[in-house]
Amino acid sequence: MAKSSSNNVTGKARGKSPTRSDQSAGEQTREEMGLLLGSGGETHQTAEGDTEVLTTQQGVPVSDDQNSLKQGARGPTLLEDFHFREKIFHFDHERIPERVVHARGYAAHGFFELTESLSDVTSADVFQRVGEKTPAFVRFSTVAGSKGSPDLARDVRGFAVKIYTKEGNWDLVGNNIPVFFIQDAMKFPDLIHAAKPAPDRAFPQAQTAHDNFWDFISLTPESMHMVMWAMSDRTLPRSFRTMEGFGVHTFRMLDAEGNSTFVKFHWKPKAGLQSVVWNEAVKINGADPDFHRRDLWDAIESGDFPEWELGVQLFDEAFAESFDFDVLDATKIIPEELVPVRIVGRLVLDRVVDNFFAETEQVAFCTQHVPPGIDFTNDPLLQGRNFSYLDTQLKRLGGPNFTHIPINAPKCSVSHFQQDGHMAINYRAGRANYEPNSWGPGIGGPREDPVRGFRSYEAEPDGPKLRIRPESFADHYSQARQFLISQTPIEQKHIGDALVFELSKVERLDIRTRMVSHLVNVDAGLAATVADGLGMEVPEAAQAARPTMTELPPSAALSIVANGPDSFEGRKVGILVTDGSDSKMLAGLTKAIEKEGALYELVAPKIGGVTLSDGTKMPAKQKIDGGPSILYDAVAVIPSQEGAALLAIDAPSKDFVTDAFAHCKFIGIGPDAAPLFEKAGLSDDLDDGCLPVGSAKDATAFIEACRKLRFWDRELNVDLDAQADA
Numbered sequence: 001m002a003k004s005s006s007n008n009v010t011g012k013a014r015g016k017s018p019t020r021s022d023q024s025a026g027e028q029t030r031e032e033m034g035l036l037l038g039s040g041g042e043t044h045q046t047a048e049g050d051t052e053v054l055t056t057q058q059g060v061p062v063s064d065d066q067n068s069l070k071q072g073a074r075g076p077t078l079l080e081d082f083h084f085r086e087k088i089f090h091f092d093h094e095r096i097p098e099r100v101v102h103a104r105g106y107a108a109h110g111f112f113e114l115t116e117s118l119s120d121v122t123s124a125d126v127f128q129r130v131g132e133k134t135p136a137f138v139r140f141s142t143v144a145g146s147k148g149s150p151d152l153a154r155d156v157r158g159f160a161v162k163i164y165t166k167e168g169n170w171d172l173v174g175n176n177i178p179v180f181f182i183q184d185a186m187k188f189p190d191l192i193h194a195a196k197p198a199p200d201r202a203f204p205q206a207q208t209a210h211d212n213f214w215d216f217i218s219l220t221p222e223s224m225h226m227v228m229w230a231m232s233d234r235t236l237p238r239s240f241r242t243m244e245g246f247g248v249h250t251f252r253m254l255d256a257e258g259n260s261t262f263v264k265f266h267w268k269p270k271a272g273l274q275s276v277v278w279n280e281a282v283k284i285n286g287a288d289p290d291f292h293r294r295d296l297w298d299a300i301e302s303g304d305f306p307e308w309e310l311g312v313q314l315f316d317e318a319f320a321e322s323f324d325f326d327v328l329d330a331t332k333i334i335p336e337e338l339v340p341v342r343i344v345g346r347l348v349l350d351r352v353v354d355n356f357f358a359e360t361e362q363v364a365f366c367t368q369h370v371p372p373g374i375d376f377t378n379d380p381l382l383q384g385r386n387f388s389y390l391d392t393q394l395k396r397l398g399g400p401n402f403t404h405i406p407i408n409a410p411k412c413s414v415s416h417f418q419q420d421g422h423m424a425i426n427y428r429a430g431r432a433n434y435e436p437n438s439w440g441p442g443i444g445g446p447r448e449d450p451v452r453g454f455r456s457y458e459a460e461p462d463g464p465k466l467r468i469r470p471e472s473f474a475d476h477y478s479q480a481r482q483f484l485i486s487q488t489p490i491e492q493k494h495i496g497d498a499l500v501f502e503l504s505k506v507e508r509l510d511i512r513t514r515m516v517s518h519l520v521n522v523d524a525g526l527a528a529t530v531a532d533g534l535g536m537e538v539p540e541a542a543q544a545a546r547p548t549m550t551e552l553p554p555s556a557a558l559s560i561v562a563n564g565p566d567s568f569e570g571r572k573v574g575i576l577v578t579d580g581s582d583s584k585m586l587a588g589l590t591k592a593i594e595k596e597g598a599l600y601e602l603v604a605p606k607i608g609g610v611t612l613s614d615g616t617k618m619p620a621k622q623k624i625d626g627g628p629s630i631l632y633d634a635v636a637v638i639p640s641q642e643g644a645a646l647l648a649i650d651a652p653s654k655d656f657v658t659d660a661f662a663h664c665k666f667i668g669i670g671p672d673a674a675p676l677f678e679k680a681g682l683s684d685d686l687d688d689g690c691l692p693v694g695s696a697k698d699a700t701a702f703i704e705a706c707r708k709l710r711f712w713d714r715e716l717n718v719d720l721d722a723q724a725d726a
């Protein structure tokens, strides 16, 4: 809209562009006046082909954007300089408040396509016609960090989807974890205050490894299930493309008669689940704090469009009654084994934003934005959110007209009598701004439609007004345990490691002890591991309102490793090369990578690249210290003999292989690479995850091995904690 309005900021349509002779004429005059000090004509550097005229916000062409207006060449700047004042004024106001949570985020456009009709349970227009595509916008985020914080903080990821349906925008504002820390929105400010930097010292940034967070958590047993997820590798996603999304709450779907079906929403990544390991995450944050946003941008720009399936778990009151837990409690899941996930559509992200601020920063998601056919339940977290999101938009976007901003505007017709306010852009022509009115068709404006219009489920009131937590919300440990036992051994180990790491950053022993006392209720083995890692005795179990149900069976759907892609498609290999690297070997390797649909980058001593054995020059994508192995899913090292000798005395090269080894990556090794591995101290440790890539056949076998993504068996040999556990 902004692009086509009279407020055209591109200025392409405005007047005649200055010609070179126009400019030099202007400069000559000033030179004549002796006002171009020192720099000759350099103040007006114009690249060849620039034709657009710079204007003020009012559209006035600007003659000089380099110098403010002064009284005399060395004199004071004049207030009269409206161009300067406007430019600085606008700059001074470039920022809006960052989101109080989920400040760090990245978004893209795409579409939702229905693959299976849900017309049996909902009248929602978006779920009626199979094959129909509806525009969508998705913003991923971390929760605790500020806007400039690194992408790979250990944190929950936001997964907020705006679907521009024909009957209004639907915002499904979810996370990559299906449960939450708290049960009642009343506790949200406390949770977030505790997680964010402490108010006195303003650190630590984007981390939960500190006293305040664990103090709050250890006093909030309802968070234990979420703690298991948060300490798992779910909070270290390899990419936005490799994480699931969840609507978290139980919602309702309503059919045309108003009959309700409960629903939980799931987004399942086509690329499969994948995470990185903690030590890797820490290093990625230094090497590339934009790791996730770069990955999303690159994937879309290269045409490898990220995709998720939309799944729904549908159930009725009878199931809800029979379920061990309350479906209104956002700290609980419904295992897929109990209510299968029905896949009904796909979400594809196929377009990056034109402008980060206009779209990603200004997009306003609100849980209460639902179209007819979708409705809320009484989940007290959801009810609180329905207030919070609208309120927060007012603060951030400065007025009630945030829906006029193109990214927030519905793509269906909008017709109402709401008017005015800050930055009102859309308006209704004519006299009628109220209803009922008697101005008649065409002039009198819109009227409600009891059939098409949004209707709420006619729920019966539940009882007296109370400030109370229902009894049915009281079991805080059973599903935490179920999550833990659903993980593969390596994932369970990572949960233990993460708890030990985080609690080791907690200074107060009583907080550590209280936290471990909750773990005793989750699983005695985990509590013992964590206590041991902290160097303390296992404390008494925390008092539990309900005993832990140890009989809940594992659910395979909850493991990342068990739900990997079994493919290396879309993943990236870092290939370390030097001058003289074997050109045939490189060709064989890159062919195998491409055949798998994977990507590679050449990492070399100089960014200018290397001269291969056959004399071909190959540019590098990264210089070694700018392309550490943490940026890749697997690595291959194929230096020449002389090259290997040089790499062997280069610390970043040694880090390249030791890190890849420590992070359990598959490593492809060329025939001349031995000196590097020897100097890196790895020669005696090379295992089945370290494979030759000397021939094309070897290269293919190497890439096939990479489909497992990590060689987890190695962890026993690279981690003292693992040995202690074994």
Ligand code: HDE
Residues within 6 Å of the ligand: 099, 100, 101, 102, 105, 139, 140, 141, 157, 158, 159, 160, 173, 174, 175, 180, 184, 185, 186, 188, 246, 247, 248, 249, 330, 363, 364, 365, 380, 381, 382, 384, 385, 388, 389, 390, 392, 393
């Ligand atoms: Fe949010 N949350 N939240 N949240 N949330 C916000 O809205 C809030 C919760 C989630 O990419 C805020 O526009 C309350 C659960 C995402 O722009 C704010 C409660 C889940 C995003 C807010 C919760 C989420 C937000 C801040 C407890 C997963 C980023 C900026 C009842 C289901 C959306 C904004 C984006 C953002 C409030 C809990 C997801 C303050 C009160 C549970 C993905 O309104």
